[in-house]
Amino acid sequence: MNLRKQKVAKKRKEMFRSAAKVVTNKGYDRATMEDIAAELLMTKGALYYYFDNKEDLIFQCHDLILSEALNEIEEIASMDLSPELKLEKAIKTHIDYAINEKEMFNMILVPEHTFVDDHLKLILEKRKRYTSVFDRIIEEGINKEDFKTSDSKMIRMIILGAMNWIQTWYSPRGGRSAEEIAETYSDLLLKLLS
Amino acid sequence: MNLRKQKVAKKRKEMFRSAAKVVTNKGYDRATMEDIAAELLMTKGALYYYFDNKEDLIFQCHDLILSEALNEIEEIASMDLSPELKLEKAIKTHIDYAINEKEMFNMILVPEHTFVDDHLKLILEKRKRYTSVFDRIIEEGINKEDFKTSDSKMIRMIILGAMNWIQTWYSPRGGRSAEEIAETYSDLLLKLLS
Amino acid sequence: MNLRKQKVAKKRKEMFRSAAKVVTNKGYDRATMEDIAAELLMTKGALYYYFDNKEDLIFQCHDLILSEALNEIEEIASMDLSPELKLEKAIKTHIDYAINEKEMFNMILVPEHTFVDDHLKLILEKRKRYTSVFDRIIEEGINKEDFKTSDSKMIRMIILGAMNWIQTWYSPRGGRSAEEIAETYSDLLLKLLS
Amino acid sequence: MNLRKQKVAKKRKEMFRSAAKVVTNKGYDRATMEDIAAELLMTKGALYYYFDNKEDLIFQCHDLILSEALNEIEEIASMDLSPELKLEKAIKTHIDYAINEKEMFNMILVPEHTFVDDHLKLILEKRKRYTSVFDRIIEEGINKEDFKTSDSKMIRMIILGAMNWIQTWYSPRGGRSAEEIAETYSDLLLKLLS
DNA sequence: CATGAATGAGGGTTCATTCAT
DNA sequence: GATGAATGAACCCTCATTCAT
Numbered sequence: 001m002n003l004r005k006q007k008v009a010k011k012r013k014e015m016f017r018s019a020a021k022v023v024t025n026k027g028y029d030r031a032t033m034e035d036i037a038a039e040l041l042m043t044k045g046a047l048y049y050y051f052d053n054k055e056d057l058i059f060q061c062h063d064l065i066l067s068e069a070l071n072e073i074e075e076i077a078s079m080d081l082s083p084e085l086k087l088e089k090a091i092k093t094h095i096d097y098a099i100n101e102k103e104m105f106n107m108i109l110v111p112e113h114t115f116v117d118d119h120l121k122l123i124l125e126k127r128k129r130y131t132s133v134f135d136r137i138i139e140e141g142i143n144k145e146d147f148k149t150s151d152s153k154m155i156r157m158i159i160l161g162a163m164n165w166i167q168t169w170y171s172p173r174g175g176r177s178a179e180e181i182a183e184t185y186s187d188l189l190l191k192l193l194s
Numbered sequence: 195m196n197l198r199k200q201k202v203a204k205k206r207k208e209m210f211r212s213a214a215k216v217v218t219n220k221g222y223d224r225a226t227m228e229d230i231a232a233e234l235l236m237t238k239g240a241l242y243y244y245f246d247n248k249e250d251l252i253f254q255c256h257d258l259i260l261s262e263a264l265n266e267i268e269e270i271a272s273m274d275l276s277p278e279l280k281l282e283k284a285i286k287t288h289i290d291y292a293i294n295e296k297e298m299f300n301m302i303l304v305p306e307h308t309f310v311d312d313h314l315k316l317i318l319e320k321r322k323r324y325t326s327v328f329d330r331i332i333e334e335g336i337n338k339e340d341f342k343t344s345d346s347k348m349i350r351m352i353i354l355g356a357m358n359w360i361q362t363w364y365s366p367r368g369g370r371s372a373e374e375i376a377e378t379y380s381d382l383l384l385k386l387l388s
Numbered sequence: 389m390n391l392r393k394q395k396v397a398k399k400r401k402e403m404f405r406s407a408a409k410v411v412t413n414k415g416y417d418r419a420t421m422e423d424i425a426a427e428l429l430m431t432k433g434a435l436y437y438y439f440d441n442k443e444d445l446i447f448q449c450h451d452l453i454l455s456e457a458l459n460e461i462e463e464i465a466s467m468d469l470s471p472e473l474k475l476e477k478a479i480k481t482h483i484d485y486a487i488n489e490k491e492m493f494n495m496i497l498v499p500e501h502t503f504v505d506d507h508l509k510l511i512l513e514k515r516k517r518y519t520s521v522f523d524r525i526i527e528e529g530i531n532k533e534d535f536k537t538s539d540s541k542m543i544r545m546i547i548l549g550a551m552n553w554i555q556t557w558y559s560p561r562g563g564r565s566a567e568e569i570a571e572t573y574s575d576l577l578l579k580l581l582s
Numbered sequence: 583m584n585l586r587k588q589k590v591a592k593k594r595k596e597m598f599r600s601a602a603k604v605v606t607n608k609g610y611d612r613a614t615m616e617d618i619a620a621e622l623l624m625t626k627g628a629l630y631y632y633f634d635n636k637e638d639l640i641f642q643c644h645d646l647i648l649s650e651a652l653n654e655i656e657e658i659a660s661m662d663l664s665p666e667l668k669l670e671k672a673i674k675t676h677i678d679y680a681i682n683e684k685e686m687f688n689m690i691l692v693p694e695h696t697f698v699d700d701h702l703k704l705i706l707e708k709r710k711r712y713t714s715v716f717d718r719i720i721e722e723g724i725n726k727e728d729f730k731t732s733d734s735k736m737i738r739m740i741i742l743g744a745m746n747w748i749q750t751w752y753s754p755r756g757g758r759s760a761e762e763i764a765e766t767y768s769d770l771l772l773k774l775l776s
Numbered sequence: 777c778a779t780g781a782a783t784g785a786g787g788g789t790t791c792a793t794t795c796a797t
Numbered sequence: 798g799a800t801g802a803a804t805g806a807a808c809c810c811t812c813a814t815t816c817a818t
Contacts, residue, residue: 027307029223032812045815046778054813110304110362113221154378161359162352168304169351184348188386198801226787239790240803248788392780415695417611420808434782436810498692498750501609542766545751546744553743556692572736576774614791627794628799636792783815794804
């Protein structure tokens with residue numbers, strides 16, 4: 001049934017969100033399957049119908065958000081825009097995730113403390129693909145002489161570091177909206193390339 | 195005995211280092227007291243001779259490195275230098291910690307996942323003092339019209355975020371020395387203020 | 389399910405009995421959760437499905453037997469009987485518990501060695517209610533001039549002390565049945581009031 | 583050295599008293615060697631110079647008080663007095679211990695929760711000797727037809743139970759002095775034999 | 777599909793005991 | 798004689814996981 005599959009897919013997304021919420025609040029190890037189930041008004045046992053085990057649940061969760069973000073960022077990279085505009089768009093998209101998907105985003109920041117072996121490897125590869133998109137955009141700008149820098153990796157790491165830090169201090173009740181922050185950051189960070 | 199006290203103090207530092215190492219590698223929750231003890235060629239029980247419990251051990255560890263860094267950074271802020279030079283020095287010092295005290299540094303990045311209640315409060319207060327030193331230097335530069343920016347907090351957060359991210363990618367076997375990185379970062383980050 | 393609840397209630401009673409047995413034999417501190425679980429042919433972990441922790445298990449156990457005995461004794465006090473007959477009945481009931489619920493009874497004798505704070509307070513309050521029933525009966529007898537004594541509290545404490553000591557020496561293989569003992573005790577103890 | 587031995591003996595008595603104090607307050611299992619040492623302003627290790635181990639310490643403590651009480655009670659039994667006066671004296675002596683050596687006394691009430699095997703056997707034998715002194719006095723009274731009862735054991739157990747219960751409620755800040763209590767108890771308990 | 781119940785492995789912590797100094 | 802330090806066994810408790818119903 002297509003309808004059924006859609007329903008299941010929707011349910012899984014709900015589960016991801018709840019899982020992310022709990023994991024972000026408590027950390028992976030302190031978040032129990034019971035906590036996650038309770039957030040979903042389910043019993044612990046029911047989760048095992050949908051997922052093999054805790055790591056599997058969180059891994060899929062992790063993978064989903066990463067894949068989504070990767071898609072968006074790759075789409076931006078392939079647009080017919082100037083490197084500067086691409087980078088601006090990429091920065092704003094990243095910050096949008098950092099703020100508006102705070103829970104998911106927060107959860108994936110340090111995968112080394114959650115996963116080992118294969119899962120970790122898969123996650124790290126996808127992250128590498130993600131960061132390499134930024135590298136490509138920056139190098140494109142360097143080639144076109146839009147950007148002036150001798151060290152694209154360093155710049156990329158500054159940019160990502162600065163953005164990933166946002167979720168440690170951002171609060172919706174703070175004085176700045178997500179858009180303002182994205183605007184300010186992209187303005188400032190692009191300065192690094194001029 | 196003063197000699198005895200010195201010995202104990204030295205031993206405690208060793209313990210801090212080992213604890214930080216294990217916690218950084220595995221995360222607070224996965225690092226067992228046994229792991230930490232093994233790293234020190236001790237038994238688990240011996241740790242409890244020196245510390246009340248796991249949280250106490252890690253908290254003291256946490257507090258030590260934070261206090262040290264705070265002292266250094268405050269000393270820089272009180273020097274008789276131009277804001278630009280102060281900021282440069284502060285950035286280089288911070289990066290020096292991030293790289294050369296990687297284990298300690300890494301451990302303290304997200305205290306929310308380790309501590310709760312009083313310990314967390316104490317840590318967060320000290321962190322606030324740390325970040326406010328950066329704010330002061332930046333504002334000093336703005337007042338002297340050495341720096342051009344309308345939003346010192348934002349700049350500070352970009353700077354700290356960029357620096358704190360270093361430990362996620364730095365490796366001593368990478369192509370760049372700690373000094374090079376510090377140099378590059380301070381050059382680039384100061385651009386944000388020009 | 390009402391049926392399920394009944395089952396659970398029954399199981400809990402079983403657990404109380406086993407817990408009391410082990411605690412009486414070994415004392416609270418030496419009785420391990422594993423001991424109690426083994427007595428029930430369960431694993432340790434299963435106990436934690438029903439009770440929050442060891443103290444909780446023993447407290448509930450404690451509270452149950454105390455409440456039951458209190459109910460019986462209060463019922464006797466409210467009967468339409470002479471104080472003498474009431475006291476006789478109360479004594480016999482108490483001794484019946486002391487002997488036939490030896491394990492439960494024994495466990496609750498010195499709550500100070502088991503509980504602290506709130507739990508202890510609750511237990512002590514209920515015990516006070518229990519002893520005050522005896523006081524009421526005795527005072528009723530004094531008022532009706534059935535009993536001759538100037539110090540009802542002292543009498544009550546002698547009576548309770550004498551009865552509570554039974555479980556230190558009673559053995560089902562001894563020469564006296566529970567009924568004989570109860571008979572003898574009530575005869576003798578009532579002498580104190582004549 | 584006789585002087586030295588005396589000193590040591592005195593020290594040991596001090597230790598017994600401290601140990602009894604701690605054990606009475608916390609119970610045998612909750613009283614740690616450290617607690618006892620702290621009470622004596624010693625370190626834990628030093629206790630092991632005087633005693634083989636915890637059980638040994640408490641056993642000796644136990645044995646001392648029991649032997650003392652036994653001596654006193656046996657002396658009374660061998661006096662040239664009427665059984666009635668002997669029993670009165672014995673009761674008063676026992677109550678004096680119960681109240682004025684509350685800590686020691688309390689500790690020895692339920693040896694089954696402290697000792698096992700040989701130590702327990704020794705204690706129980708000495709207790710048997712103690713109770714048999716009461717039996718002897720009562721039987722003497724029966725033979726001389728001073729006392730009227732058919733069941734001396736039962737009487738003895740009532741008497742001892744009543745007296746041993748005193749320490750659960752006695753407080754120096756209560757309204758009755760030790761002497762008053764002893765007086766009242768001996769009056770009342772002797773009634774059981776008339 | 778979902779639940780209640782149970783398991784078992786593992787971690788934090790305590791503490792009697794030992795021992796070099 | 799005494800101390801600081803260390804050990805190791807045992808205990809309470811948690812929780813991912815399983816499974817009968």
